[in-house]
Amino acid sequence: MTAPVNLRSTEDYRKMDAAHHWHPFTDTAELNAKGARVFTGAEGVWLRDSEGNRILDGMAGLWCVAVGYGRPEIVEAVTRQLQDLPYYNTFFQCTHPSAAEFAEAVTAVAPAHLNRVFFTNSGSESNDTVFRLARVYWDCMDKPSKKQFIARRNGYHGSTVVGASFGGMSAMHGQSDLPIEGIHHIGQPYWFGEGRETGMTPDEFGRARARELEDKIREVGADNIAAFIAEPIQGAGGVVIPPASYWPEISRICRKHDILLVADEVICGFGRTGNWFGSDTFGIEPDLMSIAKGMTSGYVPMGGVMISDRVADVVIAKAGEFYHGYTYSGHPAACAAGLANLRIMQEEKLVERVRDDIGPYMQAKWASLGDHPLIGEARMTGLIGAAELVRRKEPIERFPDAGTTGTLCRNLSVENGLVMRAVGDTMVIAPPLVISREECDELVARARKTFDRLADHLTREGAL
Numbered sequence: 474m475t476a477p478v479n480l481r482s483t484e485d486y487r488k489m490d491a492a493h494h495w496h497p498f499t500d501t502a503e504l505n506a507k508g509a510r511v512f513t514g515a516e517g518v519w520l521r522d523s524e525g526n527r528i529l530d531g532m533a534g535l536w537c538v539a540v541g542y543g544r545p546e547i548v549e550a551v552t553r554q555l556q557d558l559p560y561y562n563t564f565f566q567c568t569h570p571s572a573a574e575f576a577e578a579v580t581a582v583a584p585a586h587l588n589r590v591f592f593t594n595s596g597s598e599s600n601d602t603v604f605r606l607a608r609v610y611w612d613c614m615d616k617p618s619k620k621q622f623i624a625r626r627n628g629y630h631g632s633t634v635v636g637a638s639f640g641g642m643s644a645m646h647g648q649s650d651l652p653i654e655g656i657h658h659i660g661q662p663y664w665f666g667e668g669r670e671t672g673m674t675p676d677e678f679g680r681a682r683a684r685e686l687e688d689k690i691r692e693v694g695a696d697n698i699a700a701f702i703a704e705p706i707q708g709a710g711g712v713v714i715p716p717a718s719y720w721p722e723i724s725r726i727c728r729k730h731d732i733l734l735v736a737d738e739v740i741c742g743f744g745r746t747g748n749w750f751g752s753d754t755f756g757i758e759p760d761l762m763s764i765a766k767g768m769t770s771g772y773v774p775m776g777g778v779m780i781s782d783r784v785a786d787v788v789i790a791k792a793g794e795f796y797h798g799y800t801y802s803g804h805p806a807a808c809a810a811g812l813a814n815l816r817i818m819q820e821e822k823l824v825e826r827v828r829d830d831i832g833p834y835m836q837a838k839w840a841s842l843g844d845h846p847l848i849g850e851a852r853m854t855g856l857i858g859a860a861e862l863v864r865r866k867e868p869i870e871r872f873p874d875a876g877t878t879g880t881l882c883r884n885l886s887v888e889n890g891l892v893m894r895a896v897g898d899t900m901v902i903a904p905p906l907v908i909s910r911e912e913c914d915e916l917v918a919r920a921r922k923t924f925d926r927l928a929d930h931l932t933r934e935g936a937l
Contacts, residue, residue: 515542537771571808596739597631679716705751712859743767
């Protein structure tokens with residue numbers, strides 16, 4: 474990493490930030506009192522802060538930097554595009570080469586029945602588009618009563634009004650008087666947190682949670698339900714990896730009751746689970762698929778909705794104009810970044826690498842953390858994993874005041890040179906897909922050191 478030049482001091486940046494920058498998902502008063510961490514550079518899987526510390530990014534930014542930091546191929550592709558055509562819209566019967574080429578490239582790696590993409594700027598916008606498109610589809614099918622949606626508690630689908638309503642995050646709902654009318658929620662397939670004490674096996678629990686969908690459909694009425702939306706693996710909800718029985722049953726129920734199945738692939742898409750999409754990993758055949766994050770590796774903001782032939786053929790034939798879009802839908806620079814990103818993933822066989830090489834290696838290393846006294850479960854699929862913090866392992870006892878211990882663990886982890894995210898008292902990771910075996914070893918070593926330091930702190934405080 475080349476050191477930046479002419480940077481102001483860390484304190485200068487903190488003061489500017491505190492005075493003018495309102496951060497997402499942040500207690501602003503608390504942050505301003507503490508001062509933000511200032512990152513100034515990155516390369517591969519490593520971040521550098523303004524104090525010169527080198528930190529392993531176990532979260533790929535925000536689940537998105539799939540091909541790692543500092544890829545000149547993406548920078549050069551964006552630069553060329555900005556020189557040739559920095560912007561033009563895709564409204565009014567217009568396109569440009571990057572949009573057409575990237576649409577072709579994205580659909581080429583998607584499941585075979587998803588042959589069209591509607592470009593957005595984020596996962597949140599993608600799910601707003603899902604809301605609109607699903608409703609228009611059923612209008613075209615002469616079933617105008619099918620306007621309502623079912624999602625999952627503790628799922629995450631963005632922070633716009635529709636995205637936050639789809640999501641099942643109680644804190645977001647409580648703060649904004651959400652969800653909006655017509656969105657319902659069912660239980661999540663969270664075996665460790667909600668299934669262990671039921672007496673059911675994981676597969677029995679998976680089927681039981683899936684059948685909550687059928688119960689909700691009967692309650693609301695299949696003629697009123699447009700779609701069910703869910704992440705293949707719940708990411709921001711704590712990397713909830715469903716039992717193998719879950720998705721086949723969900724798919725059966727959606728087909729039986731003729732409701733659209735929407736896979737939110739914003740986190741799982743583009744190699745994260747060891748296949749191009751989580752839908753491939755779990756055998757899901759979605760009617761609509763939300764994408765973002767890994768489609769450009771976060772180098773330029775972009776999202777989209779993959780649209781099945783079933784939906785596209787009907788809407789194109791019957792709807793006429795679809796009154797929906799964004800100023801930056803298919804932005805030339807974003808499409809150029811996406812094309813370069815997909816080329817890297819294909820040339821370096823990153824999806825296959827996650828499936829066959831670095832994924833299994835990291836999974837074994839991560840699972841070894843399960844022997845730590847504070848870890849109740851260490852789970853991982855592909856390169857997305859979680860470690861459950863517990864006060865006691867036999868029998869399992871969680872910490873009181875959920876989230877306090879996780880936040881402490883997160884802070885200790887960064888001090889140890891590793892970014893892990895805390896979701897309540899669940900520590901989650903999703904490193905760049907280019908992480909090496911040696912860096913996997915280093916990640917797990919730093920995680921173990923963090924858990925050891927956490928145990929020492931809790932013991933001194935009398936919490937263990």
